Amino acid sequence: MTTPAIWDAVVVGGGPAGLFAAWRLAQGGARVALVEAGGGMRASLCPRVSARMRGQQVRPAEKFRLQCNRCDCLTGLGGAAFHFDTNLGYVRGLSRSKIEQDSSGAVRAYSGLERTLGDFDRAAAEVARVYELMAEFGLPPAGTHIEAAGGTAGTGFAAADEAVSQAITVDDALTMVDALLLKAEANGLHLRTGCRVEDVDRQDGVWSLRLSDGTQFRSRSVVMAVGKLGLDWIRPLLQRHGIAHDPARRVDVGVRLEMPQEVAAPLTASCHNPKFTFLNDGGEPVRTFCVCDGGRIMQYSFLDTVILDGQHCLTTPTKRTNFGIVTTVDVPAGADGTEHALGFARRVNQAGGGLPVVQPLVEMLGRERLTERPSSSLIYAADVDLAAAMGPERVADIAGMVHRLEALAPGLIGPRTVVAAPVVEKLYPAIELSPDMESSAAGLYFTGDCSSKIIGVTYGAATGLVAAESILRD
Template sequence: MPEQTRTTSTDAVVIGGGPAGLFAALTLVRAGRRVALLEAGGDMRESLCSRLVARMDGRTVRDAEKFRLQCPRCTCLTGLGGAAFHFDTNLGYISSLTRSKIESAPDGTVRSYSGLERALGSFDRAQDLIGEAYRIFYELGLPPAGPPREDNGPLLGEGTVFQHVDTAYSQSVTVDDSLVVVARLKDELDSGGGSVLLHHRATDVEPLTGGGFEVRADTPHGPAVFRADDVIVGVGKLGLPWVRDLARRIGVRHRPSSRVDLGVRLEADRADLAPLLDGCHNPKLSFLNEEGHSVRTFCVCEGGRVMQYGFLDAVALDGQHCLNQPTTKSNLGILTTVDLPEHIDGTEHAGEFAARVAAHGGGRPVVSTVDELAGRPAPEGPLTTSLINYHHGDLRDCLPASIVRDVLAMVGRLNTLHPGLVPGTATVAAPVVERLFPDLDLSDDLESSVPGLYFVGDSSSKIIGITYGAATGMAAARSVLHRRVTTAAAAGGRH
């Protein structure tokens, strides 16, 4: 190491300032531990889209929109708070945890499950941690949720149109409220013995002989080294290549991902999709396709936009909630959970899926109408989509036939549920890829095969989402505290 490299000793290093990393750090600091939280981006406001900053500074919507129109691809995915908090978003279940996903069981039946339950080893434990996450959010200034809408569960066709329906009440959060929550959380960390270090990009994690770690980072003041007993990795989707490389290099036990989510964003006029969303703003509707793979709705954005970002040398799409300034559109993901043969690496498979679409679109996402996807004539004139920079092409030329079939099957079921819900002029945009981290061998506390090294949130390969991420961060931090108490007690006994 160069002589000018700064070295800092601390109890724990948390890599990534998203919900998982923030809640891990908060749990440790509240227990009296010294923590260095390394965030590659800046403070939350610093990292926000200039359109949002313009609005918050009192400029008109029209003026603010000019900034957004200069952003064909979103770059506001790093910074304190994580990607999700940089947009109006959905926190997830508020009253109770549910088993919202389905799969084909070995006996041929359909079973539901919760990804968080599987990650943490117990449904009750997962639900308790979600409840604790909400208590902390409210403590930090998140306004309590309003009353739920009238339940429309019976209207969503469970058992007739869909094999599984989840209309559990969930809470939305605006960027304005997120700024308050994240700022208060940061203040508590800084004043309680933690260090929130912005623009500190972790470059390496090295296990030390005899225990502990060295974490190397690039900082505004040059390279730095942090020595700690424990390391909690909580990077988001953009950190995937780094996590893959780290796991291979230091021998974290893992397997190629055998299950990935691939699909599209469906967008229609808000008025068209209103019958689906009048009773629940984020319904989760699922069925099994002919291969036994789950096809489901995902991340419903009523009055939102479709956004794109650069990913794995290609492009990927997501839904953006627009709670403060809703649009005339609504969109939702349609995902197929693909189980892959042992010889196929799921991460590579998802990357190739995204790259194939991007190549067809000249580096841009590809958009078709539902009519075009079904082989019917293309409309005249431009498409009505909220995407700013896209290629209007035939998705049948770049999507696997199975994905096209699943999307059309979902559209057909939605139209059976509510006739005319998805008109032929609605748009379908690709690619969407989720859950593609390597399958890390983690304990129920998210500890890897390298003792003291934890992976939480997206990087755990087990879950995504704000409250799910927060729950995994707390679980890992509590494990760190327990291990250190046990180690100290053992050392005292030897004396």
């Protein structure tokens, strides 16, 4: 294709937000380029996933051992979300799964996407649209990997969300991403992979992007969709262009809990990804998230720290279940939430000698010292005192959660359950955005994780669509 002197839009990042934004812009007739620092989706898959897709057999005893010291399969088309089996979120409708306590002590439920887009009905419609498009691109109909939701909400929780969600395998994701890109390129999308955007400037109302291969794109609009790993790149960009933002006032910090699959079975029997929340003594929400039934814990480098996440091993399940337990911390006045969250991760890493930490739950709770150490799917980790690194407030939050969950899953507080840390989420500066995801700098949009508003596949895709619609209207 002939490269235009000025593009209508350049999308930076090929995860869910970037892919759906680029597709919609191309479909709408915009001259659009998608720039992705990594390679094609197949080229950047985890070696374990690639081996499985080639038909290579891995003995069950080797499954945990075949993992890298640090996962580096988080870039490339599809983004971190689609490089492993994952969970998409709600199928039957958007729900207000989060809660908060206001200054008067009243508790209210909300959806992060609802707040981002300014209206619940609009947010629900965008999520429904994402599912419709995913089905159009080849995602199996909802119900292929899920069961009907039940009502297992336990006592002691301020909120319990067991909305039906849909899982998606890497195989399905590949089919979907291929179909999306095929249609987008047929409509004129210019795809550039293996190339980083190194600088963004603005002159005479036009954005100028300098790429790592020395080329330069000029565009009327730019859609940022760089994900969590783009934090160190986005922060100076906000400062350099005077984009309206504030330090993060709330961040999620915590751990992942891992136990034998049969112990967690009562929690996942009616819903693959239940979300339970209570308020701690300070009124901060403590919640479960990202339940990986039959999954494993993975680690990756993040700035100067190492943090953890969970993997849904749908095609090669393990005999363990893990999920996050995080507190939405109200950052002390005058503090920067980003640095507050990174400080939490650094303290844990320091305690682990540069590694994440795994400790038996009963030891962290101070109940007993085990002579036989329970195993974990996280191989490269230190076995040290996690309570000292996290501090008494976070230990109290975890204790409050597991004691409530014990009523639903007896045996959860047992010798085979481990706590792994650190986990940090939502640590971007709070960027001021319109309901269409546009920043205070006209024509510059922030979507997905880097919007500072939401995380997740369907939410990210929805924000990409919203930004694209706004550009097409201008």
